[in-house]
Amino acid sequence: MIHKPARRIEAIEPSIFATMSRLAIEHAAVNLGQGFPDFDGPSWIVEAFAGALRSEKNQYAPMHGTARLRKAVAAYQQKFYGLEWNAETEITVTAGATEALFSSMLALLDEGDEVILFEPFYDSYYANALIAGATPVCVTLHAPSFRIDEAALNAAITGRTRMIVFNNPHNPTGRVFSQDEMNVVAACARRHNLLVLSDEVYEFLTFDGKHHTSFASLPGMRTRTVSISSTGKTFGMTGWKIGFAMATGNLTNAIRTVHQFATFAVNTPAQHAMAHGLEKLHDYLPDFRILYQQKRDMLLRGLEDSILKPITPEGTYFMMVQLPSDVGDDVQCATRLVTERQVAVIPPSVFYRRSTEGQRMLRLCFAKKEETLLAGIARLQFH
Ligand SMILES: Cc1ncc(COP(=O)(O)O)c(C=O)c1O
CATH class of the missing domain: 3.90.1150.10 (Aspartate Aminotransferase, domain 1)
Incomplete structure (x- = not known):
């Protein structure tokens, strides 16, 4: 059979x-x-990985990530975005941004909830929403400007909408959304009491003097946003799969409940090496x-x-x-x-x-x- x-x-x-x-x-x-x-x-990050291997950093890391990496994440989020995440209760290290997205959607969506995706979208959002039993609802970013259309976003909201997935800088369009466009998304989230899953894995890949704004730093967004990033793109080490989810304590507890039983703990030496990388981010x-x-x-x-x-x-x-x-x-x-x-x-x-x-x-x-x-x-x- x-x-x-x-x-x-x-x-x-x-x-x-x-x-x-x-x-x-x-x-x-x-x-x-x-x-x-x-x-x-960078070879200096490879060396840090090798150093961690040789200094017996080879057993399970804590479920929510090594203290050093969580502290390094909190420090760069503070320095670049003015965000104060508590490294103990609000930051969770995951197996890449992929797992952070998956654990967040499974933890925060119920069957029948609707999730707003701006299309073109990174493909895992759609699959994760379906696996969580939710319904993806797409809002198109029209070429060639790929701007967020406020009327189309508002028209997509129903009584069942629970979350907006916002990816900035945006794969595949290459957009870095303007402050106005981000404010449109934030106002919509506030008006309808929605969660925002903010995928920021390309946060440091911005050009022509543009700088990234973290969505959680917008007014009223800190408590309703799950910020997700990863070191894969920033350090050109996509195979190491070191990501993280940042969210207020009650959201983090829910995300950790899934993370604990999906992954439990993430590669220990890679966490040490990436903490070293983030500590040197500025240079x-x-x-x-x-x-x-x-x-x-x-x-x-x-x-x-x-x-x-x-x-x-x-x-x-x-x-x-x-x-x-x-x-x-x-x-x-x-x-x-x-x-x-x-x-x-x-x-x-x-x-x-x-x-x-x-x-x-x-x-x-x-x-x-x-x-x-x-x-x-x-x-x-x-x-
Ligand atoms: C928008 C976006 N989010 C998440 C990911 C996955 O990141 P990671 O490799 O850290 O799991 C990618 C990888 O291509 C991506 O483009």
């Missing part, structure tokens, strides 16, 4: 990423699809920002003469490009690019549920070595 999977995961479709990654390998493609660097993070960030802005600019310049029209990202390491009308949709175009031109990209229609706008774009990742970017650019030269 064939055992069927649980009904709660029936509506979760297999991801296009697996297909694209397989095609990329089969065709030995230059990979501008995968959302992670093809170069290593590390200037070069990091310059490096990624150079990569963004190289890709922008490289596409100047292509028929693919880039939408300049203000943050993250992603760039959306618009397709001309005669090249088929995003999935057809991405499939042809990987099979015929050996360059892998992501078709963003997978990040939408309401709108078909994603079919007219591609998502490129520029967290790549110069040689990878140059090879990718050469293969994207359609005229």
